[in-house]
Amino acid sequence: MNYNWDWNIFFKSTGIGSEIYLDWFVSGLGWTIAVALVAWIAALAIGSVLGVMRTLPGKVLPAIATAYVELFRNVPLLVQLFLWYFVVPDYLPEATQVWFKQDLNPATSAYISVVVCLALFTAARVCEQVRTGIQALPRGQSAAALAVGFSIGQTYRHVLLPQAFRIIIPPLTSEFLNIFKNSSVASLIGLMELLAQTKQTAEFSANIFEAFTLATVIYFVLNMSLMALMNLVEKKVRIPGMMGGAK
Amino acid sequence: MIRFNNVHKWFKDLHVLNGIDLQVAQGEVVVVCGPSGSGKSTMIRTVNQLESINEGEIWVDGKNVADPKTDLNALRAEVGFVFQHFNLYPHLSVLDNITLSPIKVKGMDKAAADKQAVALLERVGLAHKKDAFPAQLSGGQQQRVAIARGLAMEPRVMLFDEPTSALDPEMIGEVLKVMKDLAESGMTMMVVTHEMGFAREVADRVVFIDHGKIVEQAPPEEFFKNPQHERAQQFLRQLLTPMS
Amino acid sequence: MRFTTRLLTTAVIASAFAAPAMAEGTLDKIKSSGVIVLGHRDASIPFSYLANDPTKPIGYSHDLQLKVVEAVKKQLKMPNLQVRYNLVTSQTRIPLVQNGTVDLECGSTTNNLERQKQVAFSVGIFEIGTRLMTAKTSGIKDFPDLKGKNVVTTAGTTSERLLKAMNAEKQMGMNIISAKDHGESFLMLESGRAVAFMMDDALLYGEMAKAKNPGNWVVTGKPQSFEIYGCMLRKEDPAFKKVVDDALKATFKSGEVNKIYSKWFMAPVPPKGLNLNFPMSDEFKALVAKPTDKSAEEM
Numbered sequence: 087m088n089y090n091w092d093w094n095i096f097f098k099s100t101g102i103g104s105e106i107y108l109d110w111f112v113s114g115l116g117w118t119i120a121v122a123l124v125a126w127i128a129a130l131a132i133g134s135v136l137g138v139m140r141t142l143p144g145k146v147l148p149a150i151a152t153a154y155v156e157l158f159r160n161v162p163l164l165v166q167l168f169l170w171y172f173v174v175p176d177y178l179p180e181a182t183q184v185w186f187k188q189d190l191n192p193a194t195s196a197y198i199s200v201v202v203c204l205a206l207f208t209a210a211r212v213c214e215q216v217r218t219g220i221q222a223l224p225r226g227q228s229a230a231a232l233a234v235g236f237s238i239g240q241t242y243r244h245v246l247l248p249q250a251f252r253i254i255i256p257p258l259t260s261e262f263l264n265i266f267k268n269s270s271v272a273s274l275i276g277l278m279e280l281l282a283q284t285k286q287t288a289e290f291s292a293n294i295f296e297a298f299t300l301a302t303v304i305y306f307v308l309n310m311s312l313m314a315l316m317n318l319v320e321k322k323v324r325i326p327g328m329m330g331g332a333k
Numbered sequence: 334m335i336r337f338n339n340v341h342k343w344f345k346d347l348h349v350l351n352g353i354d355l356q357v358a359q360g361e362v363v364v365v366c367g368p369s370g371s372g373k374s375t376m377i378r379t380v381n382q383l384e385s386i387n388e389g390e391i392w393v394d395g396k397n398v399a400d401p402k403t404d405l406n407a408l409r410a411e412v413g414f415v416f417q418h419f420n421l422y423p424h425l426s427v428l429d430n431i432t433l434s435p436i437k438v439k440g441m442d443k444a445a446a447d448k449q450a451v452a453l454l455e456r457v458g459l460a461h462k463k464d465a466f467p468a469q470l471s472g473g474q475q476q477r478v479a480i481a482r483g484l485a486m487e488p489r490v491m492l493f494d495e496p497t498s499a500l501d502p503e504m505i506g507e508v509l510k511v512m513k514d515l516a517e518s519g520m521t522m523m524v525v526t527h528e529m530g531f532a533r534e535v536a537d538r539v540v541f542i543d544h545g546k547i548v549e550q551a552p553p554e555e556f557f558k559n560p561q562h563e564r565a566q567q568f569l570r571q572l573l574t575p576m577s
Numbered sequence: 578m579r580f581t582t583r584l585l586t587t588a589v590i591a592s593a594f595a596a597p598a599m600a601e602g603t604l605d606k607i608k609s610s611g612v613i614v615l616g617h618r619d620a621s622i623p624f625s626y627l628a629n630d631p632t633k634p635i636g637y638s639h640d641l642q643l644k645v646v647e648a649v650k651k652q653l654k655m656p657n658l659q660v661r662y663n664l665v666t667s668q669t670r671i672p673l674v675q676n677g678t679v680d681l682e683c684g685s686t687t688n689n690l691e692r693q694k695q696v697a698f699s700v701g702i703f704e705i706g707t708r709l710m711t712a713k714t715s716g717i718k719d720f721p722d723l724k725g726k727n728v729v730t731t732a733g734t735t736s737e738r739l740l741k742a743m744n745a746e747k748q749m750g751m752n753i754i755s756a757k758d759h760g761e762s763f764l765m766l767e768s769g770r771a772v773a774f775m776m777d778d779a780l781l782y783g784e785m786a787k788a789k790n791p792g793n794w795v796v797t798g799k800p801q802s803f804e805i806y807g808c809m810l811r812k813e814d815p816a817f818k819k820v821v822d823d824a825l826k827a828t829f830k831s832g833e834v835n836k837i838y839s840k841w842f843m844a845p846v847p848p849k850g851l852n853l854n855f856p857m858s859d860e861f862k863a864l865v866a867k868p869t870d871k872s873a874e875e876m
Contacts, residue, residue: 088811088813089676101738102738102742102745103742103745103746172764172768184769187769188769188770192727192753192770193752195770196754226420227420227422229383229416229420230414230416230421231422232383232409233409233412233413233414234409234410234413234414234433234438235406235408235409235410235438236406236434236437237406240437244433244437245422248424249422249423252424273732273757274757275756275757276729276732276754276755276757276765278755282732282755285668285733286732286733286755288668289667289732289733289734290691290733290738292671292689292691293691294668294671294672325424326465326466326469327466327467327469328423328466328468
């Protein structure tokens with residue numbers, strides 16, 4: 087194949103101001119991390135609350151959480167993103183609508199939409215992990231906590247959740263990595279994250295393979311670092327005398 | 334201290350507790366025994382409402398536990414409970430297992446709670462294990478920690494639900510000894526157990542329950558020497574010759 | 578780092594394997610296989626797109642592409658030459674031409690210097706100007722009116738680069754939205770997120786024709802650049818390039834191009850029967866009179 091390889095392309099000018107192509111990748115990576123991290127923190131918080139709700143006694147709260155999970159897990163991510171970006175804003179009050187669509191920097195409004203979208207989507211998946219973690223604990227644990235006078239809240243806070251989270255670190259790690267990969271949907275509403283910058287570089291420079299190779303390497307290194315980080319966390323919270331985690 | 338008035342409980346169609354009437358006085362040690370499935374574990378769990386009841390009343394220290402207005406958390410804080418399977422918190426050290434509830438429920442400060450916990454661990458002979466985690470202890474040691482955990486709330490009553498039946502035989506003695514010491518210190522105790530030696534030696538009264546009903550209660554000597562009820566006789570025969 | 582090296586090695590090996598197929602020219606390849614593979618787009622209206630038959634593209638560029646096929650048949654004396662279609666996207670079109678999957682791509686591909694490093698271009702088949710579409714009531718007449726405004730363009734296009742460069746050089750303080758395709762760019766404009774949409778004028782007319790109320794919109798502004806669309810083929814294949822160029826030049830010279838142009842730009846086109854009403858520009862007329870395979874920036 088007579089492809090014209092040029093690995094120096096990343097250091098060449100993009101023709102816009104004094105930017106080189108590498109700058110685009112750096113800025114893209116910055117957006118990717120900003121989207122994924124913020125969405126992850128929100129997803130973890132919302133998902134944990136929902137996961138706890140699914141294990142509570144009674145009917146109403148578990149039913150609400152179950153409905154949430156079914157809704158957000160079964161609608162494709164892309165459809166959700168378009169709803170959050172194009173449809174939902176149209177139902178805001180007139181003044182907020184104008185502010186969101188026109189006054190706000192377009193990158194900011196796209197950022198808000200994609201963070202909300204990814205957070206709510208991932209929360210449904212975190213919820214299921216948290217629920218599984220809690221249900222995997224022996225029933226005696228909650229009985230023991232209640233027997234010394236803990237409220238339901240204290241029982242979850244001090245006894246059930248610390249154990250459940252230890253059990254689910256591996257599946258949570260994979261959700262954490264997924265949110266980074268899923269953050270690439272942001273490119274579809276014009277947020278210039280890593281994938282968008284890669285495509286743009288490919289289009290502008292016509293050095294398609296170099297651009298996508300660099301993106302692959304960046305995603306790979308990013309995911310490996312996150313995995314190493316989570317392994318570290320898992321080791322740090324491992325319970326002495328037990329293999330792997332709490333059971 | 335504890336009073337059951339005509340207590341009934343059903344699991345679907347199963348009538349687990351069928352009109353229980355029982356009183357336990359302050360400082361009294363009552364052993365509850367009976368064949369498996371007789372309802373004895375359910376009965377002891379109703380005292381601190383780990384199991385709810387459908388009918389009747391249970392009074393603990395002057396409070397009706399089945400009354401929705403009763404603050405269950407406060408009540409449970411005064412009633413220690415020891416489980417068959419210890420149920421220590423595996424993610425916490427022995428010391429933290431004991432101090433968690435005094436700190437979180439009673440608002441005790443950490444230093445005082447630690448001091449109290451060490452004293453309790455000395456009492457159950459495990460002071461040297463305070464930094465160990467539950468998974469690093471034997472079953473007998475775990476159960477002794479669980480007793481210390483119950484005592485840390487300074488309860489007025491201690492309930493024991495088959496505390497030795499999950500233990501290897503060589504560890505039963507150490508747990509029973511701790512319980513005996515506790516009884517001698519004047520603690521009000523209700524104990525579900527098959528350890529008839531313990532009953533004979535420590536209990537003030539033995540309660541025999543079958544099919545959700547108390548069919549016989551008597552001081553241990555009387556109960557073991559001369560059981561009145563046919564099913565109690567049969568139960569004791571089986572316990573003494575378990576292989577038959 | 579070791580991973581990077583391995584990845585690069587893999588890419589290089591893969592390209593080495595693909596290479597032997599290219600040792601022969603495209604004409605030889607077509608002759609020995611009896612098939613010519615045409616690259617086309619799915620939604621570049623009215624240049625190359627799919628309408629009623631999902632297996633066969635239609636459009637202005639496609640009609641010209643078929644002229645080339647006729648010439649190849651004649652040249653190789655293969656009246657029964659088979660035509661196979663291969664859908665390409667803006668990301669795949671260059672590699673697919675390079676690795677021999679596609680022999681000739683005619684769609685809406687701008688001839689520029691970056692791409693000339695990778696592929697060869699036929700003589701120009703169309704010329705556009707990059708302009709603005711805006712609401713008739715917006716008060717925007719030309720590019721200077723865009724200061725401090727939200728402006729949308731389609732990601733990966735020349736308009737995007739021009740707009741960003743203009744914003745940087747003239748410090749216009751525009752917020753530039755890069756939408757994923759022309760349809761979405763227009764949606765941004767229609768929903769009020771942007772006051773103007775910068776793009777190739779022919780494509781702007783295409784979007785306008787699709788709008789709910791075409792009369793609400795206007796194409797305006799001085800063209801910021803002219804771009805020449807060309808058909809893409811492999812580099813260093815003069816024999817095939819000559820056949821392609823000659824076929825196109827003949828179509829221009831005979832005036833047949835005017836008929837094809839009218840069919841796609843001045844009359845209703847599938848699938849919705851839209852009429853783009855986009856008369857031939859002076860720039861394109863000049864190109865037809867004097868065909869060239871140079872990019873607009875070289876002229």
